Amino acid sequence: MVSGLKEKVGEVLLPGDEFCFEAEDTISLTEQVKPEKVVCGPGLRRSGDRLLVCKSGVLRHKQPNTFWIDSQQRRYVPVKGESVVGIVTAKSGDVFKVDFGGSEQASLSYLAFEGATKRNRPNVQVGDLVFAQFLIANKDMEPELVCIDGSGRANGMGVLAGGGLLFRVSLGLVRRLLAPHSKIESDLKQLFPCELVVGMNGRVWVHSCSVQQTLIIANLLQSCDTMTAAQRRELFRRVQQGVL
Amino acid sequence: MMEVCGSGIVNLREFGCEQSLLSRPDGSASFIQGDTSVLAGVYGPAEVKVSKEIYDRATLEVLIQPKVGLPGVKERSQEQSVRETCEASLLLSLHPRSSLTLVLQVLHDDGSLLSCCLNAACMALMDAGLPMSCLFCGVTCAIDTAGQIITDPTATQEKESRALMTFAIDSTEHRVMMSSTKGSFSVHELQQCIAVSQKASEKIFQFYRDSVRRRYSKTL
Numbered sequence: 001m002v003s004g005l006k007e008k009v010g011e012v013l014l015p016g017d018e019f020c021f022e023a024e025d026t027i028s029l030t031e032q033v034k035p036e037k038v039v040c041g042p043g044l045r046r047s048g049d050r051l052l053v054c055k056s057g058v059l060r061h062k063q064p065n066t067f068w069i070d071s072q073q074r075r076y077v078p079v080k081g082e083s084v085v086g087i088v089t090a091k092s093g094d095v096f097k098v099d100f101g102g103s104e105q106a107s108l109s110y111l112a113f114e115g116a117t118k119r120n121r122p123n124v125q126v127g128d129l130v131f132a133q134f135l136i137a138n139k140d141m142e143p144e145l146v147c148i149d150g151s152g153r154a155n156g157m158g159v160l161a162g163g164g165l166l167f168r169v170s171l172g173l174v175r176r177l178l179a180p181h182s183k184i185e186s187d188l189k190q191l192f193p194c195e196l197v198v199g200m201n202g203r204v205w206v207h208s209c210s211v212q213q214t215l216i217i218a219n220l221l222q223s224c225d226t227m228t229a230a231q232r233r234e235l236f237r238r239v240q241q242g243v244l
Numbered sequence: 245m246m247e248v249c250g251s252g253i254v255n256l257r258e259f260g261c262e263q264s265l266l267s268r269p270d271g272s273a274s275f276i277q278g279d280t281s282v283l284a285g286v287y288g289p290a291e292v293k294v295s296k297e298i299y300d301r302a303t304l305e306v307l308i309q310p311k312v313g314l315p316g317v318k319e320r321s322q323e324q325s326v327r328e329t330c331e332a333s334l335l336l337s338l339h340p341r342s343s344l345t346l347v348l349q350v351l352h353d354d355g356s357l358l359s360c361c362l363n364a365a366c367m368a369l370m371d372a373g374l375p376m377s378c379l380f381c382g383v384t385c386a387i388d389t390a391g392q393i394i395t396d397p398t399a400t401q402e403k404e405s406r407a408l409m410t411f412a413i414d415s416t417e418h419r420v421m422m423s424s425t426k427g428s429f430s431v432h433e434l435q436q437c438i439a440v441s442q443k444a445s446e447k448i449f450q451f452y453r454d455s456v457r458r459r460y461s462k463t464l
Contacts, residue, residue: 012457014370014453015370015379016376018416045375055374056373057373073270073271073371073372074270075270103292104291104342226462227462
């Protein structure tokens with residue numbers, strides 16, 4: 001079953017495709033056989049001894065036995081621990097409501113900021129942008145955001161202040177940007193020095209030294225969405241030479 | 245990105261599809277069968293009105309917009325057929341208390357409209373990345389006065405036909421998920437039409453696979 005899945009890694013699968021766990025016919029007496037555990041990521045579902053695909057996309061694999069479907073979608077579904085860029089839409093008592101582009105608004109407690117106490121409230125206004133991570137993300141419950149990590153440190157999270165520009169890109173591009181040793185990010189860094197905040201919900205916040213540069217970066221990133229690596233390098237090279 | 249599949253043993257008109265062509269919806273697709281053309285857009289999972297909220301699954305709303313004028317009784321019945329097919333294939337329980345909206349805009353009607361709507365709906369749902377247990381496709385069969393079965397009829401063939409049937413077929417077991425019939429026919433003819441539709445569906449599912457593969461070819 002695992003070998004059957006591994007053969008399909010890198011191929012495009014559609015909803016309804018399935019893989020069967022086949023029972024071992026022969027039991028080895030000499031060496032101990034550990035049953036292989038398969039970890040299913042997004043787009044894959046376990047049903048008894050079958051593995052079902054429920055999203056269209058490319059099958060990916062990570063050692064030892066983690067599989068998931070990499071798909072291009074625009075609507076964000078919250079996942080615990082992921083960081084997102086949200087907009088504060090309301091202040092009600094001791095929680096803020098934050099719109100992060102999902103199916104309902106998330107709540108953000110005023111105590112979930114670095115250094116915040118009951119006396120010392122954080123300065124957050126309606127309309128502010130916050131970079132926060134999900135503490136609770138469950139399909140049956142209201143999602144909850146926090147702007148601190150486990151040890152109470154901000155760790156880069158909090159209100160995004162001081163200008164900058166917010167724009168949307170596809171979720172696939174966000175994952176490519178956030179991947180370790182991302183080529184897009186390093187190429188962009190060489191081109192323009194800038195502050196870049198990438199939320200898993202497809203919202204990107206850019207801040208650089210001038211408005212013009214900020215707009216160029218935003219346009220470049222949005223056009224990266226539909227380009228192959230070679231096309232992107234060509235575009236970046238032309239921008240660097242000042243042709244565009 | 246447009247691709248075209250020619251006709252073979254089971255006689256289908258040329259069909260083509262384009263995915264994520266609209267910028268605003270979460271998923272979109274256009275599907276063309278001969279001269280019939282439908283554009284579909286999917287929004288969701290999004291916030292739901294309290295009156296339409298279902299506590300254990302998503303609310304699916306299907307809207308069919310005719311080429312001219314306002315949607316009438318005919319569109320309402322097609323909406324219901326499409327909605328029930330989509331509900332059967334989508335895993336709605338994974339997004340409780342949210343809403344999914346599917347808008348189908350008819351661009352041109354030259355027969356087999358319902359099957360074209362179903363195909364466009366399936367491609368748009370897939371593009372939006374919604375969890376589905378299986379895919380589905382629509383096939384329309386017409387029985388003419390001589391008793392011949394015509395798959396994927398044009399508007400004139402539909403008008404001359406004695407009976408008209410549309411089936412939604414699922415991709416895993418090729419079973420009938422929905423049927424919509426008009427006119428008189430015998431049991432034997434119905435079974436024949438189902439068999440023909442199942443054969444035609446294989447071709448459509450292969451086309452789905454090819455077009456999705458082409459779409460992801462840049463990220464492979």
